[in-house]
Amino acid sequence: MTLFDIALKNIRRNLKSYGLYIASTIFSIIIYFTFVTLRYSDNIRELEGSSRQVSGIMSGSAFVLMIFVAIFIAYSNVFFMKKRKKEVALYSLLGVRKRSIGRMLFFENMVIGLFSLLVGIGLGFLISQLLLALLMNLMGLNMTLDFAFSLSAVMNTAIVFLIIFLVTSLQGYRVIYRFKLIDLFHAEKKAEMLPKARVVSTILGLLALGGGYWLALEDITTSQAWRILGLAIPLVIIGLTILGSYLIFRSVLVSFLHFFKKRKSLAWKGLNLMTVSQLLYRIRANARTLTIIATLSATTITAGGAVFGIYYNADRDVQAYTPFTFMWKGEAQEIDSSDVTFEASIQTKETRVTQDDIEMAYTLLDYTTFTTLAEQLGWETIEEPAEDELLLVNAIYDERWSPRVDDVALNGNSFSVSEHVTEAILNVSLVGPNVLVLADQQYDSIDAEEEVYQVVDMENYRDHLELSQALSAETENFTSATEDYHYAIETSGALLFVGSFLGLVFLVATGSVIYFKIMIEAEEDKGTYSILHNIGIPKKEMKRSIHYQVGLIFMAPLLLGLLHGAIALFAFSNMLQLNLWIPVLLWMMAYTCIYIIYYFVTVRSFKHTVLHKL
Amino acid sequence: MESLLVVNNVDKIYGKGVNTLKALDNISFTIDHGEFVGVMGPSGSGKSTLLNVLATIDAPSSGEIYIENDNIAQIKDEQLADFRRSNLGFIFQDYNLLDSLTARENIVLPLAIAKKSVSDMTEKVDEIATTFGIQSLLEKYPYQLSGGQKQRTAASRALIADPKMVFADEPTGALDSKSATDLLEKLSKLNELHETTIMMVTHDAYAASFCRRILFIQDGQLSKELIRGVHTRKQFFQLILDELAAIGGDADDVI
Structure with missing residues (x-):
């Protein structure tokens, strides 16, 4: 039996415990592939060729997605490896050479990677069609966008993920060589020190965030900063915002939790103690994911808000300047319509x-x-x-x-x-x-x-395009709100489509990151909950604690994401002289609703994972 | 005087159809208030199953178990948790401490769930920590404690809510002999001074010699009962060893 055989057998037999890891990698691949398929579709390529804005948006989004996917997979991999360290230690104890174990883990991870890649691309293709149909329907667009199966999209996805898998697989090697046998045996139990709140990083975080916001809200035409930094400024803003979010999650959240923990009248009530400690315990890993989630949320909110805003404004602009559906100079025409x-x-x-x-x-x-x-x-x-x-x-x-x-x-x-x-x-x-x-x-x-x-x-002024065209042929100096509206939608149609599609992709991405992150933790927490069960803590209390824990992980980044999004959209509306408040508020509400659905789904799965065997 | 624990004809059967295993076979006994009872037996004899069933962690297949007037075989799942919290205390071989909580927080947990006042809780924690000699360790996390310290923390947690009965499952199984002696002395002192009723499962004759009475279990059935009576602990230890030898268990295995 070769090591390769063992690796394959490991995967086959442990499919259930590997399940979460494989599912999260497949999910990342689906999301990335769906996006790349869009990018390589003919229509979007044309659009990219003609508009620098669109190509900027697309390559920017591709970059964000890539980073997000890489961090997410690396994160899942770390948890996965932590679970396996004991097994590795056992091989080592039995006298298998480090090099061989390393090679085995490497094979294993690559097999999982290739498998995920195949499944992910297959599913990704189907899902991209589904998303497309959904979006077309939602937007009422009559555009023919064909999402053909693109070989370059497959190549792009394959290369990006092979690199990611290669890196995570090499990580496996590193684990073997860096750790001592005794550490490997205790890997699962090794506890981290609880983090301390640091004033410096709180201040730095607030400064970075404030700086980012300030830059974003500067008037482009008069700002000194824009003149000095030029086109690099969007990157600077994004960088500062992300850094600020990270530091804030790390320090402000920690201070808050410590504060809570010290108030005995609050903390020593029910399972509050456990809830807070559990959150504190993971705050380092949490800060990173919360930052990703906040950034993704902000991207989704901004993209969606901008798109929805343009949409909303198209309607409003038409109504503002063309208050009557039809108006023309000259004689009356027979109009046969009940509307x-x-x-x-x-x-x-x-x-x-x-x-x-x-x-x-x-x-x-x-x-x-x-x-x-x-x-x-x-x-x-x-x-x-x-x-x-x-x-x-x-x-x-x-x-x-x-x-x-x-x-x-x-x-x-x-x-x-x-x-x-x-x-x-x-x-x-x-x-x-x-x-x-x-x-x-x-x-x-x-x-x-x-x-x-x-x-x-x-009535329903948008729906009388045929009538409008007929009248237009009969009369001179004809104006029509119907045609104005359709013209407005069509000229920005492709841009709108790209924006909505990105919004949708990021929405799915955000939801799945939180979901998988929390489910991975649920797997780790099984032991904790069975201890609680053993010492006679009622399930009701445990459920409440789960609601709070998951709730914080959901709420904190949502709030920060909404704030980021609001600032970005405010800057955007200033720049384009659009009034975006109402559409943005509507979109934020919609986003929050979807997000809340994610929350309930996640809480359900969490409860199922940790409680159903008790 | 009415007994604290009454066990009547308890069976526990694992599996279904032909592949059944009778882990407990028609077990009956009683434990009175203030007793310190040991349960001994070779591996696979059913002693841990017995403890789990009595401790309401597992349900018996048939039979009755009364703790005072409550038939715990009949209590529903949600109420069982409440019952367990207010009436029972547990000490496990692997401590079952929560890694993310300090010793103090671990100990206070049962009281916090019972929604006691903060001043009450603080007082109780200090009291029980003094009993087990871990006052100076209260702010440490489990990973900073040794096995013996962890077990004393776990014992403090088990006893803080003044349970009617404490179940200990191989509490010394993972401890060195000094820590084990320490813990056992503390437990038997509590038993003598506060009349805390304790039932301890162990396969270690030394640990068992701290008990007042020992039940031997073999193939799921009670086989013998030893009572310490007026013997010293050392004499009792010898009696237990003799008994184990008589049962034919591997004497090497039990020490």
């Missing part, structure tokens, strides 16, 4: 006014027409202007640079502005952003040519 909620033929006059040396084009409306339109748009009633007054509607008013107009001269008479309205009353692309509303008599007395427009409003 029509409003139809009107209106008259306007156009005039040009020179003000402060700038010639402005205004569309004039009489108050009666205005009220009809405003009612349809659901505005509050605005009082009719007096004889020497008018209402000024400016759809693109921005207090930062739009001049404030208080008087308008028409036909030699000066009218004072009785009210400023900053929303569009008519479709901006047809009549321009500026509309003046005069009392009916005053309107009649203005000497200008009248134009006739048709205004139509429909």
